[in-house]
Structures are given as C-alpha cells and as structure tokens.
Amino acid sequence: MGFRRFWPLYLLIAGGFVHAWMTGPPMTVNPGPGVLVKERPVQRDLSDERVQRLDEQHNLTLLAEYRIRARVLSRADYSWDAGADLSPMDLALGWGRMSDSAIIDQIDIKQSVRYATWRSSEFPIPLIEISRSIANTHLIPANSEVLKQMRRIGKGQVVELSGYLVDARSDDGFRWRSSMRRSDTGKGACELMLVESVSWH
8 A cells, every 4th residue: 555655756766766777876987197188178269259148047157169179187066156057067178198097196185175286295296297287177058958967977087078168147147257368366267167978988
C-alpha cells in the first residue's frame, strides 16, 4: 500500500539515478608528463562592441572574439552567488608548461569564491610564468546545449572553448567585466566568457 502511494516518487528518484549513470560525473583525466597545449589563447578585440540580450535579466557587451585550448587544472560550480544565474561554472585553465603533469603535480591549485590560487613548497617554474599561463575563466553558456556540454568537463581534460569575452550587466545593476589580458593577476584578472562551443580531448 505504501509503495502504491509513493510509486511516482520512487520512479522520479530512480530516473534521477539512471540519468546520473548515463551522463556520469565529470571524468578526471591523469595524462603522463609532457606539454599538452603549446599554443596561447587567441583573442581578437572588436572595434565595435556589440550588445546582445542573453536572457530576461542580462545584457552582454561583446568585447573580443576568444578561443582557448587548455588543460583543466580545476573546476568550480556555483549556484548561490550573485553571478551564478549568469555563470554557473569557473574553470582554471592552463597552457604551456602549465599543461604538463610533471609541473602541475607539484603545485596545489584551488578555486574558491570566484578566485583561483596556487601554492607550492617550491615552485618548479617561475611564478611569472605560472601567472601568465593560467586563466581562471567564468563561463557563460550561450544556450542549454552548451551548458550540457560544460557539465561534462572534468579536471585534467584538454578543452577548447570558443566565444567572446564580455561585459555583463543585469537589470538590477549588477555588472561583471572580463579581463582583456592574460598577464594580470588579482581582482579583475579573470576572464568572463560567453561560450558558444565546447569540445574536449
């Protein structure tokens, strides 16, 4: 009798488990040593900044075309902060020697409250090279399909993201602007990216 009363709930729970099993959690990849990504991110600043409405709350000003191929050093998901409706995920991305397991295994990389930090008892490469080979990137999915693909990204993977660096404004006055340089650090140094396509290796 109890089962009959609650069988829709049981089916819902079972369906959730099946969905989780089919989609799976993000896979962590542990490749061997060696530089996986040699190229730097590609950015082309726009001479005429274009504004587009993303949803019922946000306008985006497109600042530059942007494509980055990089190794995922860390991933952080957000659902509670002021920017979560716009950007539900941050990726700490590395290229050059910061895509080499022999290097990054010696560095503790963490993400918290929209920042990425790194520390080590003895850094294997110069700190300036580390800061210029990492981008903590706030991802804005262009649509539901891109969001679905983003959710499959796991630590250690090499991903390629294409889209735009943007300035975001919400109707309630909230503003968020992307960094336009890969060499800056600290507050305002993160990239805010409208992601139009995702692929990974």
